[in-house]
Amino acid sequence: MATRHDDLPATGAPAGEAGDERANGASLAAFLAAGIGSLAMGALVVLNEAGIFPSPTFYGPTGGLSGRSTLTAVVWLASWAWLHRQWRGREIEAGSVYLATLLLTALGVIATFPPLWELF
């Protein structure tokens, strides 16, 4: 029989011992990091198109996309590692993290949309 988790405290406090699988911090870190990565991709596209930060070319045949995608992956993984370290084993208020993730993702997707960055 399942144990309900909906009534767990949302104080950011540790939920029992470190590494407690019932704590949601690690999962929220994964979501938020993906949102940060999405925003990073959008920002890099806009910065490249505006001429502010031309994307480096790490792999010639792919051109600037190799730079944008690699830098995006670095931002994503670094933010995930940091957030995971900060939130692992802790119970975090999920609603605000969910909202932030979706908002960052929306901004990232919009910024990669050609009609938008062609304005720059």
Add this chain to the structure above:
Amino acid sequence: MLFSFDSLATMFHGIAAGGLALMGLFAALFWLYAMRSADVGTTRTIDPAPPQRAFGVLMVVVAAALWMTVLGGTYIVFPTYRTPPPEGVTALADYPRAFLLSDAGTAWLHAFAMESKEHMPWIASMLATAVAFVATRERPRLWTDRGLRGMIGAVLAVVFGLVSFIALLGVLVNKVAPVQ
């Protein structure tokens, strides 16, 4: 040879890897929908562990398929697509990017379609990876935490929308200017 390596790579990218990801995303969304009807949080007579494990496995497969699609597209298919024609060459069929940009009627297939395909798949892959991580880590919560299921559903809906959009654009581009 009937099919070139680049042509085979494009087919694998779009149909095998991308197609697998799309099917998996649809299956995952359907699983979440079916879970809404489950006897959640009250007395249960079935063991939830197997379907929870199955969802986790499915999401790992979806994330892996998306990364295969993205990396194959970025580092194998895209270079062939964007190879510039040698100077003096006027027959551009073997140079898809140049071919599309040579005509005002097809230029949008590069300027809009391919430019969208360059970046959005990376966002979809990162989101799918997050869901795969959560789905394997939070197996017990998937059954009882409606908020978590809602968030996973929202993220998967975004990923499914992005991948469907990107896939359609890829079909259009490859129809007009196939990678040979």
